[in-house]
Amino acid sequence: MVKLTINGHAFEADPCQTVLSVAQQGGIDIPTLCHSEAIHDYGACRVCLVEVERRGRKRLVTSCLYPVEEGLKVTTDSEKVVRVRKTVMELLLARCPNSAAVREMAEKLGVTESRFKSDEEDSKDNCVLCGMCARVCAEVVGASAISLVNRGTEREVALPFYDDAGSCIACGSCAYICPTDAITLVDTASKRIISWPKGTADFALKACGRCGIHFAPVKQLEFMAAKSQLSPTEFELCPDCRRMN
Ligand code: SF4
Numbered sequence: 001m002v003k004l005t006i007n008g009h010a011f012e013a014d015p016c017q018t019v020l021s022v023a024q025q026g027g028i029d030i031p032t033l034c035h036s037e038a039i040h041d042y043g044a045c046r047v048c049l050v051e052v053e054r055r056g057r058k059r060l061v062t063s064c065l066y067p068v069e070e071g072l073k074v075t076t077d078s079e080k081v082v083r084v085r086k087t088v089m090e091l092l093l094a095r096c097p098n099s100a101a102v103r104e105m106a107e108k109l110g111v112t113e114s115r116f117k118s119d120e121e122d123s124k125d126n127c128v129l130c131g132m133c134a135r136v137c138a139e140v141v142g143a144s145a146i147s148l149v150n151r152g153t154e155r156e157v158a159l160p161f162y163d164d165a166g167s168c169i170a171c172g173s174c175a176y177i178c179p180t181d182a183i184t185l186v187d188t189a190s191k192r193i194i195s196w197p198k199g200t201a202d203f204a205l206k207a208c209g210r211c212g213i214h215f216a217p218v219k220q221l222e223f224m225a226a227k228s229q230l231s232p233t234e235f236e237l238c239p240d241c242r243r244m245n
């Protein structure tokens, strides 16, 4: 175990923990936009900035990535942290002025408007380029159907070749994890429609072999059958009809 302090309070932590995880366990609030226990952290949003002091040197770091170490002094609410975090929030607000989640977080941090100019094209899609959708698809689902492509100002979320949803199983994990609702999922009577910032695709829903209700994407059921090595016939019924078996 290593000893550190956060806002003057003493903590003991496992050396493989991050500053964010120790703070959260200790009930110290650090705002986050791109952190989830389900996937690896990538440090994209930078809202979780804190100040660390090590051997007398202070610097700002992203707490979701920064590992704890012996003697570390962490401050989550210094004047510098608050000021830089607000600037980060202003940049996010300029990129996604129409995102309710971004606006809500900005307001919570005392930011109601941005000094930075919004790009009309970028601000349409509510995407903060956090990459959570791509990571959940690769790390949790195992489909790798979506990714962040290009660099710099051209960076964006896209399907392979921009319109090939061939690897997507329509599970909706990307829509679920997206912190800004930039990905939407709509189920109609017989199909699921998923819209990403740069594309939309339709997926057939499977009809239950007994009651006829369309209950899950055909591609997701095929994927589950292949992964589990169960017979596809195991996925013929909707959950309600399975319970009646
Ligand atoms: S679509 Fe959502 S999850 Fe994906 S990069 Fe954009 S904001 Fe993040």
Ligand code: FES
Residues within 6 Å of the ligand: 031, 032, 033, 034, 035, 042, 043, 044, 045, 046, 047, 048, 049, 062, 063, 064, 065
């Ligand atoms: S939560 Fe740490 S960088 Fe986004």
